[in-house]
Amino acid sequence: MKSFQGKIVINERRIESIDENPGSLIIINENTQSEFINAWAYPGFSDCHGHVAALGSKLNELDLSKCRSAEECIEWSLLNPKYRGIWLTGRGWNEELWDDKKFPDLKILDFYYPDTPVYLARVDGHAAWVNSKALQLAGVDKFSQDPPGGMIIKDKSGNPTGVLVDNAMDLVKKFIPKYEKEQLKELILSACHNLASYGLTQVHEADLHPENVKVFLELDRENKLPIKIKSYLSAQKDEWKNYDYLPSSFNNFSICGLKFYADGALGSRGAALFENYRDADSKGFLLIEPDDLYKKAKSGLEKGFHIATHAIGDRANSMVLHTYSKLIEDGITVQNSILRLEHAQTIRNDDLKFLKYKNIIASVQPIHCLSDAPMAEKRLGDNCKYAYPWKSILNTGGKLVAGSDFPIESHNPIIGMDGFIRRIPFDRNESWYHEERFSREEAIDAYCITPHKIFDDVLNHDNVQKGMTADITILDTNLETCSDDEIRKTKAIGTIVNGNIVFSDIRK
Ligand SMILES: [Zn+2]
Incomplete structure (x- = not known):
């Protein structure tokens, strides 16, 4: 079982011992003891694709997501004006x-x-x-x-x-004034505390401009980051080359990789497809040519960076996977090189085979499928059968980690978990392409287990256990045994990072 109840004793950031005991969850760290009633512990949830500072601005900026027309957007902006300069x-x-x-x-x-x-x-x-x-x-x-x-x-x-x-x-x-450093620090911290309140112990920052690395470093040095942040630096225009950062880990912040974009998004018809959009005379476009991606990725890999490339359309995914396989076959990658396919949103059957490569990781956002289904049907028609192909990736022997792409979507991992398991779009009552659904165990793995194995290099990490770094998520529901309807109602009631309780909502 991956859901744990009993006593967890923490010492020096690690789990020193566990004692399974159904019915209660007790966390003991040095001299403090906390009891969580009707709660289950899991290895810390990760969100492997998000944008921390952007979430901070979203939480503090004009949000038009509830508006139902251009007029409503204007009305809302007049009621809640937010300015930069x-x-x-x-x-x-x-x-x-x-x-x-x-x-x-x-x-x-x-x-x-x-x-x-x-x-x-x-x-x-x-x-x-x-x-x-x-x-x-x-x-x-x-x-x-x-x-x-x-x-x-x-x-x-x-x-x-x-x-x-x-x-x-x-x-x-580029003409909009940038945030002042102190403003940016506040936005990042407000985002991190909000992420912790959903049980996340770790997030991957999927596009960090190297200019802002110093802000994260400063917050980390001040010991203010409540959760772990692994970052991928903007690299499409070789931004990272103007700075001296190399892959490195600090306290809760680390620099892991470089971020590229192969195409845009389906909604704005910027995703690169093999066939025309069903609702436009266009195939979308690539944002980078394969040779260029190869060269840029090669120079990053040689410095030890992971490579993460955004790919939505089937043509973009195919291009990235072919480029990655060429990097592997040309011997540019080493044993622990990581080549991430961000979104992996539409993949033709012929290209799935590349995901078998040990170095290639699919980084997917189940919540996109729940909100995009009606739009994807319009854009792709019956080619939706290649879209959001998570189970196909696992069936191929591929490795997959989960995220949300916050703040584009909610960062509540439970919604994504439910998306993996039930795959019921927000506007429907039935699962969509149900053969792509995950089992409970596969969904938990994508959030709690595989990310630690791949990115924290922890081999023996299949549940809450002795010796593990004490990054723990505490939920009010047992995700393995609850009914399907209960999944989406699940709430995080505790978040522990390096043994410290960084969020708790203990109910009586
Ligand atoms: Zn993103």
Whole structure:
């Protein structure tokens, strides 16, 4: 069993002894004893793909995810204005949830914000809705060309409509003032405490600009990070090469790898597909050419970095897997090199075989399947049979770890756990492509076991046991024996990192 009840004695960050005893959970650390009633302990939950600072801004910024139209977004922004410098910024709009299901345009923003530049990121972070003032400050007009890997959406007369996709977002985004260091530290800490309150003991920061590494290092040196953060540095434009960081571990913070993007997202039709989108005359586009990815990954691997590449469309996944296999076959990787396929969202059967390679790890977000299903059906039609292919990955002998891509989606790992096990999209009552569902054990492994085995290099780590680093998640439900309906209601009531209780919600 992976769910533990009984007594856990912790000493010097490690579990010194355990004594199984159904009915209660007692944690003893040096002179303190804490009892959790009706609770079960698990090896610490990991979220292997998220964006910590972005979660901090989301928790503290204008959030448009509940808005059901462009008008509602405006109303909400007027009620909750959030500024960076003179810019009004926000995130989370999703036209798929609106009646007209159409991208918004700049007219309505211009009406309410004629003189204030506005930048509102789409829910998936792969498109931005901006106004004329923002375009003007950025010098984007009808004569501007699409940058490689991006699109300035234009109307019939060639004028920008106010929606920028993928790399075109940067044309405007780079003019928004950055957070001050102290502000950023507060955002990161508020995110970390929130993550801990969902039982997460470890998260992987999936795109950290090297400029911000010093902020995490400072928080870690001050001993303020309640949970462990493994980071992957921005590398698409070789950003990491301008800094001296190498793979290294500190207290709760570590630098592990480099992050690349092979394509965009399905929602904004930026994911690279083999066939046309079912609802557009386009196959999406790659954000990096295979030769370039090979060269960039090679120079990272030679320094000991893990390589993590975002891949959503089947063409992007195929390209990344072929590139990874070439790196392995050319002897560029060593025994413990890690090549991560981030999202692994649509994979043709022919390409699944590459996941058998020991060095290749699929890093997936089950919650995407629950929210994306209706959109994915529109974009992919019956090619959805290749989408979110988690069980197929395991069946191939591949290794898989779980995450959420917070703050794009909720970071509550229980929702993802339920997604793995029941695979019932939020708008439905029945499982979607049910052959891809996980068993309880497989779902627990993806959150609690496999991430530690791969990234913490802990071999003997299949449940809560003696000798293990005391990173423990305490839940109010036994995930192995509860009914299907109870999974989604499960709550974290304790989070222990290095033996310290960093979150607890002990109920009587
Ligand atoms: Zn991400």
